[in-house]
Amino acid sequence: MKTLLLSKEQVGRLISMKEVIGTVEEAYRAFSGGQVIQPDYIGIHLPEPRGGEIDFKVGYCKSNEIISMKASSGGFLDNPTAHGVPNGMGSVLLFDARSCALICVMDGSLLTGLRTGASGAVSVKALARKNARKITCIGTGKQARMQIRAISLVMQIEEIHAWSRSPESRECFKADIEGEFGIPVILADSKQQAVEQADILITTTRGKGPLVEASWVKPGTHIVAIGTDMKGKQEFEPEIFRNAKIVTDSNSQCIDKGETWHPLNAKIIGLDAIHGELGEILLGTKPGRENDEEITIFDSTGMAIQDNTTAEKIYRNALENNVGTFFAFL
Amino acid sequence: MKTLLLSKEQVGRLISMKEVIGTVEEAYRAFSGGQVIQPDYIGIHLPEPRGGEIDFKVGYCKSNEIISMKASSGGFLDNPTAHGVPNGMGSVLLFDARSCALICVMDGSLLTGLRTGASGAVSVKALARKNARKITCIGTGKQARMQIRAISLVMQIEEIHAWSRSPESRECFKADIEGEFGIPVILADSKQQAVEQADILITTTRGKGPLVEASWVKPGTHIVAIGTDMKGKQEFEPEIFRNAKIVTDSNSQCIDKGETWHPLNAKIIGLDAIHGELGEILLGTKPGRENDEEITIFDSTGMAIQDNTTAEKIYRNALENNVGTFFAFL
Numbered sequence: 001m002k003t004l005l006l007s008k009e010q011v012g013r014l015i016s017m018k019e020v021i022g023t024v025e026e027a028y029r030a031f032s033g034g035q036v037i038q039p040d041y042i043g044i045h046l047p048e049p050r051g052g053e054i055d056f057k058v059g060y061c062k063s064n065e066i067i068s069m070k071a072s073s074g075g076f077l078d079n080p081t082a083h084g085v086p087n088g089m090g091s092v093l094l095f096d097a098r099s100c101a102l103i104c105v106m107d108g109s110l111l112t113g114l115r116t117g118a119s120g121a122v123s124v125k126a127l128a129r130k131n132a133r134k135i136t137c138i139g140t141g142k143q144a145r146m147q148i149r150a151i152s153l154v155m156q157i158e159e160i161h162a163w164s165r166s167p168e169s170r171e172c173f174k175a176d177i178e179g180e181f182g183i184p185v186i187l188a189d190s191k192q193q194a195v196e197q198a199d200i201l202i203t204t205t206r207g208k209g210p211l212v213e214a215s216w217v218k219p220g221t222h223i224v225a226i227g228t229d230m231k232g233k234q235e236f237e238p239e240i241f242r243n244a245k246i247v248t249d250s251n252s253q254c255i256d257k258g259e260t261w262h263p264l265n266a267k268i269i270g271l272d273a274i275h276g277e278l279g280e281i282l283l284g285t286k287p288g289r290e291n292d293e294e295i296t297i298f299d300s301t302g303m304a305i306q307d308n309t310t311a312e313k314i315y316r317n318a319l320e321n322n323v324g325t326f327f328a329f330l
Numbered sequence: 331m332k333t334l335l336l337s338k339e340q341v342g343r344l345i346s347m348k349e350v351i352g353t354v355e356e357a358y359r360a361f362s363g364g365q366v367i368q369p370d371y372i373g374i375h376l377p378e379p380r381g382g383e384i385d386f387k388v389g390y391c392k393s394n395e396i397i398s399m400k401a402s403s404g405g406f407l408d409n410p411t412a413h414g415v416p417n418g419m420g421s422v423l424l425f426d427a428r429s430c431a432l433i434c435v436m437d438g439s440l441l442t443g444l445r446t447g448a449s450g451a452v453s454v455k456a457l458a459r460k461n462a463r464k465i466t467c468i469g470t471g472k473q474a475r476m477q478i479r480a481i482s483l484v485m486q487i488e489e490i491h492a493w494s495r496s497p498e499s500r501e502c503f504k505a506d507i508e509g510e511f512g513i514p515v516i517l518a519d520s521k522q523q524a525v526e527q528a529d530i531l532i533t534t535t536r537g538k539g540p541l542v543e544a545s546w547v548k549p550g551t552h553i554v555a556i557g558t559d560m561k562g563k564q565e566f567e568p569e570i571f572r573n574a575k576i577v578t579d580s581n582s583q584c585i586d587k588g589e590t591w592h593p594l595n596a597k598i599i600g601l602d603a604i605h606g607e608l609g610e611i612l613l614g615t616k617p618g619r620e621n622d623e624e625i626t627i628f629d630s631t632g633m634a635i636q637d638n639t640t641a642e643k644i645y646r647n648a649l650e651n652n653v654g655t656f657f658a659f660l
Contacts, residue, residue, distance in 0.1 A: 047392070109660070
């Protein structure tokens with residue numbers, strides 16, 4: 001019994017964003033089709049003053065017969081200077097679910113960024129207007145770049161309006177995106193100015209209170225709400241959910257800790273106002289966008305099963321291309 | 331950044347049972363001393379008819395600054411014939427808690443057996459009569475052997491009385507133990523006959539109902555209750571807890587899913603009847619055995635932190651002895 005080992009550099013070479021969009025679609029379909037066992041994740045928050053945390057996300061997908069475990073850490077701020085490693089890292093184990101043999105150990109540092117980036121693109125295909133051309137980014141960090149990278153593969157982006165708290169981050173985002181994609185980036189003076197331009201509005205901040213007001217969002221906008229994946233985070237005025245078509249990655253997760261928690265908690269909507277899961281739309285059991293006027297919201301909290309299908313594809317690609325090192329643990 | 335890889339064969343050579351007894355004592359002390367963060371474990375039960383399960387146990391120990399994750403599988407009955415691997419396996423990841431860098435990936439197949447075996451011996455040191463010489467084993471599988479291996483290091487065993495449901499298993503146990511330790515094993519015709527002989531009574535079955543009756547247990551006996559580590563399992567008539575000194579590995583786990591759950595559920599004891607955790611006795615904050623007449627019960631459910639301290643010792647021993655292979659995931 002041999003286990004394949006893959007380094008971060010190899011993982012980066014072994015999968016394209018186009019493939020990740022495919023694996024994330026597969027994950028959503030499997031999840032909403034009842035093909036997934038995915039326990040609540042567990043985590044350890046290191047005591048202050050050091051801080052930092054590590055989470056463990058486990059998922060089993062019946063359709064690929066893979067069990068995955070991703071450990072991912074973040075917030076170890078002095079890592080680069082004190083330990084010569086990034087402030088967040090990741091590791092993934094893949095088990096063959098027919099025997100529970102460990103078939104792969106791969107670096108997982110890139111995985112969360114990739115599969116989260118792809119989630120926005122999958123929602124754009126299902127929920128954005130066909131004539132959408134302008135994207136607004138609230139938040140201009142790494143994940144904003146991932147969103148653009150993925151969405152640029154599923155639609156023609158004509159311009160990007162961007163806002164973030166930090167002027168340096170905005171300027172850097174503009175230079176990077178214009179350099180990589182040749183798409184003009186207009187830096188907004190205010191959030192409102194940026195949001196009013198959006199066909200598609202993407203939020204990727206660490207916001208802990210409403211950043212986007214309901215009155216700024218024009219009819220027909222598709223919202224990709226990425227930032228809120230745990231209790232205490234918030235990016236939107238809850239009022240925005242009142243007449244929108246609300247789509248989640250996982251109803252149970254979004255009700256519990258997604259952006260959707262806030263309007264539920266404020267009694268602005270009830271549970272019956274949630275249209276459904278993105279996987280249900282992909283499976284054809286629920287409609288996607290039905291007209292050019294509705295505001296659609298995709299609430300993404302992130303699921304172990306996205307790691308599962310994406311890591312499995314990386315593993316298969318490695319085997320096909322003879323990349324990686326085998327080690328016999330047994 | 332390099333990660334040490336250790337195979338099952340290397341793990342087996344890298345630690346002695348005597349060292350495991352030390353690491354399990356360290357784990358109990360750290361746990362009862364508030365030095366441990368240990369979330370509830372998560373597991374996946376594969377759907378029938380295949381069956382089988384895999385559990386993920388995570389723990390952080392402040393005193394050694396290690397975060398461990400052990401994945402362990404079991405119940406894949408056709409593995410040896412269909413896949414050429416054991417029906418249960420394990421994998422352990424160790425992270426340096428100061429950076430969350432992955433410092434070691436080791437096979438974890440031997441770990442649960444070793445640290446569970448050691449737990450009984452730690453309890454014997456703290457709770458058995460000093461003149462205890464006779465051990466009774468109810469259950470004669472792999473874990474019964476581990477218990478004897480560990481306990482033989484902390485006391486002089488003069489004879490072993492053994493009972494199990496299967497006559498073949500009993501005979502095989504007798505041959506193995508007499509061969510390895512030179513201790514006479516007397517096979518009992520009934521559980522009662524075996525239990526009545528015990529200075530120390532060890533139960534390691536998969537029992538799902540009472541196997542040992544209260545009236546069979548003589549004063550001064552120390553009970554090592556290993557089998558019951560989840561809801562639905564049971565080895566003792568709950569009455570046995572009424573006047574015994576009840577010691578747990580973790581009060582919260584044993585109340586929830588250990589042997590102790592049964593007398594609590596039957597209202598034979600209240601929570602105040604639990605004497606304390608073994609770690610408290612090791613730390614000196616609670617007394618151990620106080621006279622030769624009391625019946626002591628050690629309820630062992632197993633904790634992630636035992637994996638943590640034991641795997642850390644294996645890792646340190648590997649580094650000291652230049653055993654293992656380094657791989658750069660980053």
